[in-house]
Amino acid sequence: MKTNKSYSSYLVRLGRRYDLHKVFTDFLEMIVCALSMGAMEERYLEIVRQYEKPEAYALSEAFGALVLEMDNGGEGLKDCFGDFFMEHLSHGRNGQFFTPQPVCDLMAQIAQPAKFGERVADCCCGSGRLLFAAAKLNRNALFFGSDIDRTCCLMCLINLCLNGLLGEVAWMNTLSNDFYAAWRVELHPEHGMPYIRQIGEEESYMLLKMPEAKKQLPVPEPEVEEQPTQQLLFEF
Known part of the structure; x- marks a missing residue:
């Protein structure tokens, strides 16, 4: 069944029972596990078992809603996390604007x-x-x-x-x-x-x-000793 609910609405609802920061972090980690092609299945199950079955199902629905939002009309490259994080979690602490x-x-x-x-x-x-x-x-x-x-x-x-x-x-x-x-x-x-x-x-x-x-890494006869270089904002 199609739904117009945003992914954030699922998380906010779960956040009324659990700590919202925990719900959001668990949601993120579950997605990372799901995108790791089975390599993190045990960690995924460990997170899911902390929630009741309807709640775990709501998190999976939230993931589906997130994918639809991130599609952004076929253009993609839409940050669906940042505003939610600032509004509900960081509240601008630690300079997190x-x-x-x-x-x-x-x-x-x-x-x-x-x-x-x-x-x-x-x-x-x-x-x-x-x-x-x-x-x-x-x-x-x-x-x-x-x-x-x-x-x-x-x-x-x-x-x-x-x-x-x-x-x-x-x-x-x-x-x-x-x-x-x-x-x-x-x-x-x-x-x-x-x-x-x-x-x-x-x-x-x-x-x-x-x-x-x-010095511990194999380097093929460098002409000069390599020096550490600072990472740049856009290119390195």
């Missing part, structure tokens, strides 16, 4: 990532709006984001995967280079569709590899 999408679009047009290369990055990605803005100019790039807030990382990760944008999202402190976890969006080797795979710091592109760590 996400940049309005029109401003992100203007910044992307000024930077012109399509002219820079094949990789674009945002070291404080939030829900991924700047990466969306860059994707409007060049969807074929690889997109990299990082954030100190795990919930933001999950929002950005889902936004990339459901829009078919490949790349990496790292949960880390980019100022201190402390790394907590990361996920990669890539094409599945068998099915050829975007899926999520959790990675370690040895595979991360967003983690700044310091000279001490680089």
Whole structure:
């Protein structure tokens, strides 16, 4: 049966019984599990078992509603998470006011990532709006984001995967280079569709590899010693 209910209405309703932040985080993590092609099935079941059967079904309906909203009339690249997060969860704490999408679009047009290369990055990605803005100019790039807030990382990760944008999202402190976890969006080797795979710091592109760590990696006779370089907003 078709419904015009937004995904957020399901979460708000569940939030009356449970903590809304928990419901939202569980919802995000369930989606990540679902998009990992069975690799995180145990974690998915662990989350679902915390809810009664009708509530778990409501979360699956919320996922369906989210996909319809993100389709955005066939154009995609619509951030359905950011406004909900700011209104219901962050309330502007810790400076978590996400940049309005029109401003992100203007910044992307000024930077012109399509002219820079094949990789674009945002070291404080939030829900991924700047990466969306860059994707409007060049969807074929690889997109990299990082954030100190795990919930933001999950929002950005889902936004990339459901829009078919490949790349990496790292949960880390980019100022201190402390790394907590990361996920990669890539094409599945068998099915050829975007899926999520959790990675370690040895595979991360967003983690700044310091000279001490680089000495442990096999490097084919470099002419000069490599120095760490800072990640740029759009291209690296």
